[in-house]
Amino acid sequence: MNRLKIFRNLVVPVISFSALIGLWELIILWGHVQGYLAPTPLAAWEAISSNWSTLWPLTSWTIKETVWGFGAGAVIGILFGVLMSKLRFLQRSLYPVLVVTQAVPIVAIASPLVLLMGFNLGPKVVIVAWIVFFPVTVNVLDGLNHVDHDLITLARVLGARPWRTFFLIEVPATITPLFSGLKIGATYAVTGAVIGEMAASSGQSLALYQHTQIGQLNSAGVYGTTILMTAIGMSWFLLMITLEHLCTPWLRRSVARRWSRGARTLDNTYVVKGAK
């Protein structure tokens, strides 16, 4: 049973992914596609591995942009969501403004940001945070607004203080929507970082590297860079899935793990004492 589950969740995606790469390789080889138009996956991989010493600093730079941007976006997103669910007038006044921020084309805010913050890390972090916070806010707000009202009533009957109701009832009930927002944000984070690099780069970045590869008609380099960027985005997504998994044990398990919060409240000595 359990082995079957592992097979379904791990082996099947690996197979489908490998099939896709195989298909790519075959199309290029059998279709006699010229190397400068599109590379084989193997060539793209070689373009990464043979230039790793150049690419790694650029990649780590992009990762740094997403770390700060995603972190800031997540914190700001959660903050907005919580504040707006608690203060109705904020929800009415702030929500439309937040929607407007997302309607502005990201590329168009990049240039003003360069004027304000220069060519360093600043504008990229702001752009990533700008994209990430919105889905987080929307999902957290929706989640908090849709907590089972009877549970809130129950908490009142039990004599709860408001902030305890918030942390013990509302927050756990909002974990799933929160992670929906974070997962959407995670996939967008790298997009934001690359847009930032394109619009506001001082020379050394993955986006500019890719641009020079295009100039040299080095398709393998272009695709290799894209693969690196994709890998960053996927890592964020996988990180979020893992975190969500760890934060919601009750969705999959019937018994709490011994080291989890739920189990820690059980002091085994009392079972023994009670039996006496």
Add this chain to the structure above:
Amino acid sequence: MSIVGPSGCGKSTLFNILSGLLLPDGGEVAVGGKSVVGSTGHAGYMLQKDLLVPWRTVLGNITLGAALTGRVTEEDRRQATSFATRYGLGDFLRHYPGSLSGGMRQRVALMRTLALNTELLLLDEPFGALDAQTRFEMQQWLLSVWRDSQRTVLFITHDVDEAVFLSDRVLVMSPRPGRIVDDVEVAITRPRTLATLTETDFTTIKARILRQLHRDAESLS
């Protein structure tokens, strides 16, 4: 004591006022001679839905009241553990509610209410969603809990059998406006068993309550 009455006569509203969730338009709520109008925490209140929080274990759910009002102390855990052990859920302390049956969930919900250690328990159709057999088991169980804890239990139900079986006193309410139209004493000896349900005393009392409940319906025909 049980309260029976047709839907919409204000049984649950009465409980909401007694528990302090709602303010009455007038009148007094007193527990042990002390007025408690509009304040919560003096009564344990259990609703038809079990309202267990899925992210806390059975133990965590029983101690939820303590967690919401202060710290969960060793004493709270000891009490919760002894409740669960005594009432057949000792092996399920670390289980999440998602893996429990309907009857078990209701038992956990009642233990959570008991763990508040209030003198007064308000139970609003706690067994309404259970099948007949589980319901009878739960009634037996409730009687044993009541015997152990010696607390005052106010019980809302639609089921006249249930009301008579459990109670010393049954209040009958009329439809809008909600008034208490009868106050029936149930002088049937305890412990009560399955046989009680078919005794003459039982059926006489049941007939009287049913007549009160369906007065309007009869006058229409």
